[in-house]
Amino acid sequence: MTESERQASAATHASAGGDPHRRLARMAGEWEGLYRLWFEPDMLASESTQRGSLRQVLGGRFLLHEYTWDFDGRSYAGLALYGFHIDEARWECAWVDSFHCGSSIMFAQADADATTQHPLSHFSVLGSYGDGQTPPGPRWGWRTEIEQPDDDHLVITMTNITPDGVEAKAVEVRYARKI
Template structure:
């Protein structure tokens, strides 16, 4: 990555897009274990901040699953040389001890990345898609989908944030 390319991305490219998401956020977390039954809905607070000179966006958040607190972190970035979105995610509830690495095509203007996880019993891996969309400066929507080993994709998590005042 050349310095000029990075500076251009900060000014008007993917890194500028990440910087727009920085701030304090609050909203609703919704979780599904099966497509037709909402398992949980709770308040969620999050902080997204630019780190390492704008190279990455760090998301730290807190919510609940029933009486169980949830804490999570995600690091989002755009790899200029490989033209791809990248993310790493860990959570006290969903990822266990795994640091999930995810990548996605840079041609998509949305941050849309794909990772995978095991079923804990030695079976085939499942896919996990994460999408971030910012329809306006004060709204951020994060959706996460499970993808079965057979390729069927279904919504698992939706967080709808509004920027804190």
């Protein structure tokens, strides 16, 4: 093995190791649970079943979440790619959803301080989106939190944040692992 091959092998091994990647591996599997949606603070708009598959990709570096849910008689789908950026010491996410995102890809990340403050069963990322107006107004925030209290349960909470910083729960998914 050449020196460059040894370095590439060491980099590959290092990029898929450590507690964050073990945390992602623990989430892998087939899931089903309750999807709840809010458009206004404290006013539940809908409940339905969400089915999701979370699988490790690229040697365990990332977790791909593919899911489906229903609202108002129509089916929707989405996917998110979660990962831990080792060099920056932070969680990152790319998210698309046929209902929530339109034709955009939302990129979200946690700062290093937020990453170190959470227990191993929880992580959070923050992204933003435009208001859809022409000309565009101020961007809105969107925080995604993922908590795994035990091996067979997963809670995903998404919070909408106005440009003025007012927060309101927008989505909550309470998954149970399918056996």
